Amino acid sequence: MKKGEVGLVMMLITVGLGLALSSSSSRDYYEYDRDRWNPLASYRTASSLSMVLNRVRSSIVLPVDGNVYPSGSYNVTLLIGNPPQPYFLDPDTGSDLTWLQCDVPGKRCTDTPHPRYRPSELVICEDPICASLQPGDYRCEGLQQCDYEIEYEDGGSSLGVLVKDVFSFKLSSGTQLSPHLALGCGYVRLPVSSHRFIDGVLGLGRGKSSLTSQLSAQGIVRNIVGHCLSSRGGGYLFFGDGLYYPSRVTWASMPHESKHYSPGIAELTFAGKSTGFRNLPIIFDSGSSYTYLSSQAYQALAFLVKKELMGKPFEEAIDDPTLPLCWKGPRPYKNTQDVTKYFKPFALSFPSTGKSKTQFEIPPESYLIISSKGNVCLGVLDGTEAGLQNYNIVGDISMQDKMVIYENERQMIGWVLASCDKVPKSKAFLT
Numbered sequence: 232m233k234k235g236e237v238g239l240v241m242m243l244i245t246v247g248l249g250l251a252l253s254s255s256s257s258r259d260y261y262e263y264d265r266d267r268w269n270p271l272a273s274y275r276t277a278s279s280l281s282m283v284l285n286r287v288r289s290s291i292v293l294p295v296d297g298n299v300y301p302s303g304s305y306n307v308t309l310l311i312g313n314p315p316q317p318y319f320l321d322p323d324t325g326s327d328l329t330w331l332q333c334d335v336p337g338k339r340c341t342d343t344p345h346p347r348y349r350p351s352e353l354v355i356c357e358d359p360i361c362a363s364l365q366p367g368d369y370r371c372e373g374l375q376q377c378d379y380e381i382e383y384e385d386g387g388s389s390l391g392v393l394v395k396d397v398f399s400f401k402l403s404s405g406t407q408l409s410p411h412l413a414l415g416c417g418y419v420r421l422p423v424s425s426h427r428f429i430d431g432v433l434g435l436g437r438g439k440s441s442l443t444s445q446l447s448a449q450g451i452v453r454n455i456v457g458h459c460l461s462s463r464g465g466g467y468l469f470f471g472d473g474l475y476y477p478s479r480v481t482w483a484s485m486p487h488e489s490k491h492y493s494p495g496i497a498e499l500t501f502a503g504k505s506t507g508f509r510n511l512p513i514i515f516d517s518g519s520s521y522t523y524l525s526s527q528a529y530q531a532l533a534f535l536v537k538k539e540l541m542g543k544p545f546e547e548a549i550d551d552p553t554l555p556l557c558w559k560g561p562r563p564y565k566n567t568q569d570v571t572k573y574f575k576p577f578a579l580s581f582p583s584t585g586k587s588k589t590q591f592e593i594p595p596e597s598y599l600i601i602s603s604k605g606n607v608c609l610g611v612l613d614g615t616e617a618g619l620q621n622y623n624i625v626g627d628i629s630m631q632d633k634m635v636i637y638e639n640e641r642q643m644i645g646w647v648l649a650s651c652d653k654v655p656k657s658k659a660f661l662t
């Protein structure tokens with residue numbers, strides 16, 4: 232599978248889909264020896280926590296770098312440690328724990344853009360955040376450290392210990408913060424062929440260990456995270472509620488039982504008409520570059536898109552390996568705007584509480600990419616084939632040019648059209 236094709240959410244069956252790891256038959260994993268690794272040995276202690284009390288309408292805004300194609304991933308720079316060091320993290324609403332590739336004596340790690348992280352302070356096993364990362368039958372039994380393991384659907388995983396460190400943030404008000412937050416200090420075991428140049432994963436899920444939950448538990452911002460990804464690449468990520476007017480946002484409620492950001496089941500419509508698929512369970516996942524529909528819905532969508540192209544100057548580009556379905560036009564294209572007139576929007580329609588329909592519209596720009604050969608490709612893939620069973624994943628491609636808000640206080644997901652090119656309130660940037 233190509234880089235970024237299968238996203239982070241694949242953690243449906245396991246603990247959490249963190250990295251957009253590619254799958255591979257190669258299983259040349261690194262071995263992990265917990266006994267030999269004692270991160271307490273030589274590290275300094277972290278500085279004190281600064282408390283911020285005014286959490287009403289405050290936000291933290293972070294620029295996001297990357298794109299759906301060709302890079303297939305996004306990254307956010309966080310400053311962690313004392314003194315603060317920058318790290319590139321893959322933002323993932325499909326998993327909870329933030330972790331960094333760590334300096335593990337005697338371990339060969341994958342290359343990282345920055346010197347590997349050295350932890351300063353362990354989180355004890357009795358900590359509720361540790362408990363939230365463990366399987367149900369877990370008992371501490373006198374252990375002082377908290378081991379964790381996150382497994383990815385494609386065979387990769389992150390193993391390590393839970394530590395605490397200072398994160399440096401600036402609120403959009405300008406206030407500088409340095410909360411102590413828990414993170415994983417670990418390393419990835421992944422198929423050696425899949426090489427992603429990243430320091431770690433930024434976990435933004437619904438669980439206790441996610442950065443969102445931790446920032447909210449410390450009273451810094453409300454338990455809300457959102458992102459705005461531009462179809463021109465880049466965008467921004469935010470914590471808290473200071474960047475949008477709730478009344479302008481389309482909201483869908485999330486059933487409590489889901490571990491994931493899921494507004495429940497949706498009906499698939501194409502060009503405003505029902506496709507007959509009414510019971511699709513949907514998950515929003517920033518860790519997935521593309522959008523996935525379960526087999527039958529995927530086949531139906533592909534059929535309808537092809538039908539729209541009949542009589543138009545496109546033919547299937549069988550020689551283009553970029554994605555399963557690509558078309559060659561009369562000339563090579565540069566960007567999706569060149570071809571949108573040949574395609575119709577589709578939408579996911581959620582049960583609505585009020586009068587108006589709760590609809591997540593996906594215009595052609597949010598389901599097509601232009602390949603390096605100048606062909607148009609369908610950025611919606613067969614999720615059943617990718618191992619997602621019945622789940623349907625709204626990936627980055629379909630969240631472009633919208634602000635998508637994960638509202639964990641009211642258990643809602645919201646979206647609103649937005650221009651994501653400019654990061655709001657530039658003084659909120661990391662310094």
Ligand SMILES: *[C@@H]1O[C@H](CO)[C@@H](O)[C@H](O)[C@H]1NC(C)=O
Nearest residue numbers: 296297302305306319428429
């Ligand atoms: C991550 O972001 C930084 C700075 O924004 C950029 O220089 C770097 O190339 C990005 N890395 C990846 C893997 O996208």
